[in-house]
Amino acid sequence: MAKARTYYFCQECGYQSSSWLGRCPECGKFGTFAEEVVKNEKSGIGKEKLSGLSVPKRIQEVSYSDTKRIPTHCGEFDRVLGGGIVPGSLLLLGGEPGIGKSTLLLQMALAVNDRRLLYVSGEESEQQIKMRADRIGESQCELYVVSETVTQRIFEHVDAVKPELLIVDSIQTITTEDIDSPAGSVSQIRQCTSEFQHYAKQTGVPVLLIGHITKDGTLAGPKVMEHIVDAVLQFEGDRNYGYRILRALKNRFGSTAEIGIFEMQGNGLREVPNPSEFLLSQRDETLSGAAVAATLEGARPMFIEVQSLVSSAVYGTPQRNANGFDMRRLSMLLAVLEKRCGFKLGAKDVFLNIAGGIKVNDPAIDLAVACSVLSSNVDIPVSPRYCFAAELGLSGEVRPVSRVEQRIAEADRLGFEKIFISKYNVRSIDTKRYGIEIVPVSVIEEAFRALFA
8 A cells, every 4th residue: 555645735836845834935925835645656657757768869869850740720829839739749728717728729629630639628528528519610520528537547548549639628627546635736736747748758649738827817736837848828818808819928849929819709719810900999080099009929910009098187196007018118108208208297197008908018019109198198199090110218219129121011011101110220121112101200209290290
């Protein structure tokens, strides 16, 4: 009979201790230690590791060939992964409850009709999965489903089905018999993730795990889980909007700058190849406080609408609020406008919103933010056919941004009349190639005079 020992694990960072501690020495949180009983025996997966010892080789002797990725037949999903799923990789998909994680992977599994897949669910029965598949639109695919929560029995199903792609929903509901602790505990998540990692590396079968998140928005479980997996994907979106964004927080086989955009509909998720169609609001009237920014997410140009509202402060302390934009950067831009343009914004409330419910970190939207704030302050609208792509410095200079030609080409394709960029970007581009008028500016005062003179 296996011996069992009691350990205490921090539920925030996974730190292990032989005794209970009031404060975690690793993350500094109080009252996060929970008792767990762990059996001291090797699992079957661990025994298999000992049987296949590798031999050290010189790096020149290691053979390498380009690994052919597995296409998911979902353009947005493949874009985020870098062209498809790498064989033998372990992927983790996280997101809020009800955001559509299970729908996304089930829809992807139904689209892969040239491979055998196994969908393991620890949260739903086979009948519930079948109901969702019928709603999405079941195809002639070789997809097997099973409701199971124990890893030992999951690998028995894997040996019987021999899938080419394994999906586990979710890792927080999976347990292993080697550890006597409840599902979702730190030790269970760590051990189960390690077993799936070993299976993926030994067999070359990619494994996709669905993970829950905490109330703080981070993935539930020990931080080591994110280090074990090859890619961490985040599925996010505003519940007030039907659009969802898939982004890579970690990707060993591709870029983390790409995003995929979907629209939640009654029959599943629809890919959105042109993000500007929902990031730009359709307005019949031209109102003040709105400006269009040309930003980039990876290699994809996107046009977003920046909305601002500037009004006199009702209370003694002016309010500052930003949705989808860094609050500290907004404070910096307001200080630049007050110092360089002479606008007294210190005694006014300023509210900023990025339309579409997304978050943008590209500094190229600085000029659009400044122009939207000035537009609301003077109550003069900016033409919706104008767009902006430039960064602002502390002295009020308009700084150049990278890949400006892609932004200009996309603005030209969408039918914009003018694009405001830094004059230092104009030196490296051929303005005659584009039908859109390119307006170079060097300081924020020039942009203000060109818009509101």
